[in-house]
Amino acid sequence: MEDFLTLLGHEGLAGRLKRLSDELLYSTRDYYKSVGLDIGPNWHLVFLLFEKKEELTITDISEALNMSHPAIVKIVSSMKEKGYLQNKKDENDARKQNLMLTEKAKSKLPEFKKHWEAGILTMQQLVSDSPNFLEELSYVEAKFKERNYKERTFENFKAG
Amino acid sequence: MEDFLTLLGHEGLAGRLKRLSDELLYSTRDYYKSVGLDIGPNWHLVFLLFEKKEELTITDISEALNMSHPAIVKIVSSMKEKGYLQNKKDENDARKQNLMLTEKAKSKLPEFKKHWEAGILTMQQLVSDSPNFLEELSYVEAKFKERNYKERTFENFKAG
DNA sequence: TTCCATTATGTAACCAGTTACACAAATATA
DNA sequence: TATATTTGTGTAACTGGTTACATAATGGAA
Numbered sequence: 337m338e339d340f341l342t343l344l345g346h347e348g349l350a351g352r353l354k355r356l357s358d359e360l361l362y363s364t365r366d367y368y369k370s371v372g373l374d375i376g377p378n379w380h381l382v383f384l385l386f387e388k389k390e391e392l393t394i395t396d397i398s399e400a401l402n403m404s405h406p407a408i409v410k411i412v413s414s415m416k417e418k419g420y421l422q423n424k425k426d427e428n429d430a431r432k433q434n435l436m437l438t439e440k441a442k443s444k445l446p447e448f449k450k451h452w453e454a455g456i457l458t459m460q461q462l463v464s465d466s467p468n469f470l471e472e473l474s475y476v477e478a479k480f481k482e483r484n485y486k487e488r489t490f491e492n493f494k495a496g
Numbered sequence: 497m498e499d500f501l502t503l504l505g506h507e508g509l510a511g512r513l514k515r516l517s518d519e520l521l522y523s524t525r526d527y528y529k530s531v532g533l534d535i536g537p538n539w540h541l542v543f544l545l546f547e548k549k550e551e552l553t554i555t556d557i558s559e560a561l562n563m564s565h566p567a568i569v570k571i572v573s574s575m576k577e578k579g580y581l582q583n584k585k586d587e588n589d590a591r592k593q594n595l596m597l598t599e600k601a602k603s604k605l606p607e608f609k610k611h612w613e614a615g616i617l618t619m620q621q622l623v624s625d626s627p628n629f630l631e632e633l634s635y636v637e638a639k640f641k642e643r644n645y646k647e648r649t650f651e652n653f654k655a656g
Numbered sequence: 657t658t659c660c661a662t663t664a665t666g667t668a669a670c671c672a673g674t675t676a677c678a679c680a681a682a683t684a685t686a
Numbered sequence: 687t688a689t690a691t692t693t694g695t696g697t698a699a700c701t702g703g704t705t706a707c708a709t710a711a712t713g714g715a716a
Contacts, residue, residue: 339562339637340541340545340560340561341541341561341562342634342637344541344544345616345630346616346619346620346623346630347544347612347615347616347619348541349619349622349623349630349633350517350520350521350524350537350619351538351541351561352633352637353513353516353517353520353633354517354520354521354702354703355562355563356513356517356633356636356637356640357510357513357514357516357517357518358517358702358703358704359640359644359645360510360513360514360645361510361514361671361672361703361704362671362703362704362705363644363645363646364510364645364646365671365704366646367645367646367649367650370646370650371650371653376671376672377510377671377672378511378672381500381501381504381508381511384504384507385500393694393695394694394695394696395693395694395695400500401500401501401511402499402501402515403515403673403674404673404674404675405694405695405696406673406674406675406695406696406697406698407672407673407674409695409696409697410671410672410673411672428682429681429682429693429694430680430681430682431680431681431682431693431694431695432681432693432694432695433694433695450653450656451649451653452507453652453656454649454650454652454653454656455507455645455649455652456505456506456507457648457649457652457656458645458648458649458652459506459507459509459510460506461639461648462509462636462639462640462645462648463506463509463632463635463636463639464639465632465635465636465638465639466628466632466633466635466636467632468626468628468629468632469628469629469632469633469636470505470506470509472623472625472626472627472628472629472632473509473512473513473516473626473629474502475623475625475626476516476622476623476625476626476629477499477502477512477516478625479621479622479623479624479625480516480519480622484519484523485519485520485523485524485527485615485618485622486523486524486526486527486530488617488618488621488622489527489611489614489615489617489618490527490530490531490614492613492614492615492617492618492621493531493610493611493614496610496613496614496617514672514673518672518673518674521673521674521701521702522673522674522675522701525674525701536701536702537701537702538702553664553665554664554665554666555663555664555665563703563704564703564704564705565664565665565666566665566666566667566668566703566704566705567702567703567704569665569666569667570701570702570703571702588712589663589664589711589712590710590711590712591663591664591665591710591711591712592663592664592665592711593664593665657716658715658716659714659715659716660713660714660715660716661712661713661714661715662711662712662713662714663710663711663712663713664709664710664711664712665708665709665710665711666707666708666709666710667706667707667708667709668705668706668707668708669704669705669706669707670703670704670705670706671702671703671704671705672701672702672703672704673700673701673702673703674699674700674701674702675698675699675700675701676697676698676699676700677696677697677698677699678695678696678697678698679694679695679696680693680694680695680696681692681693681694681695682691682692682693682694683690683691683692683693684689684690684691684692685688685689685690685691686687686688686689686690
């Protein structure tokens with residue numbers, strides 16, 4: 337408990353969240369690399385989306401994951417490059433990319449899933465001493481959605 | 497509660513943490529820009545470190561904030577560029593950059609602090625419905641430090 | 657005292673996200 | 687039906703982090 341950010345209390349919270357999510361990101365990348373899977377940290381979520389729905393557009397994915405569309409464009413093109421996604425032209429709308437899993441993706445999925453299962457266990461271990469963490473994270477997200485950091489801080493500044 | 501990542505439970509946790517910390521990052525940057533402060537999101541922490549100790553090296557900062565030294569090199573050079581940091585040669589060790597706040601930094605600090613205070617209030621608001629959040633975050637960090645995602649997942653995979 | 661290991665910093669290349677802008681296709685409206 | 691708006695995707699430039707490598711200065715040990 338001598339960590340500077342922790343000592344700062346609420347002032348260090350944003351930094352700690354960034355640090356944690358960065359650690360997760362790099363450690364996940366490292367994991368995939370070390371077991372020889374050529375997939376990126378977030379492809380996981382994209383694959384899962386395709387289990388719910390066979391065809392998705394860039395926009396569908398970006399809305400479901402709450403990420404900007406250019407981010408999805410990048411992810412999707414790397415997934416295509418590796419041969420996990422293909423697109424089918426939409427007959428009614430020439431702008432759309434109707435994306436689907438390839439056969440390669442489908443055949444690899446069972447292997448991927450074993451690794452993702454292990455990852456889920458890890459996340460359960462990480463919060464095993466923090467029984468309220470997931471729920472309280474939802475509350476934080478809700479607050480943020482209601483009014484974001486910039487707006488809140490601006491108001492707090494004017495009030496102070 | 498129809499958010500895909502939330503529905504995923506533990507499987508969506510890493511993504512949610514990334515999303516939250518990204519939102520904080522961009523919103524903070526946006527805030528600074530909109531109030532006309534030419535400082536980056538993490539300079540804050542560096543300024544605070546200099547309140548505890550007048551002189552610091554790159555390594556000191558990188559250890560205190562738990563960030564890689566190249567990250568600090570970048571932050572420090574932008575802070576120098578903007579005239580907030582200067583360095584004094586160490587008489588005993590020619591490798592070291594002994595960094596100090598400039599007069600400009602000291603004179604600006606009171607203004608900065610008002611904004612940071614407003615930011616602290618914001619963070620308090622964000623966790624106001626989550627009384628265990630900070631404490632439980634510490635537990636998560638402790639777990640992670642003990643054994644990181646990669647190692648844990650690797651073990652979980654072998655065991656499964 | 658010379659040589660080896662360590663430390664402090666710097667640099668390059670990469671990565672995963674963002675905002676801002678562009679533009680064609682589709683849709684709605686005057 | 688012509689035009690204005692909205693939608694879907696793409697691209698460029700930026701940011702804040704990382705790892706891997708390089709190098710010079712220091713310190714320790716043979």
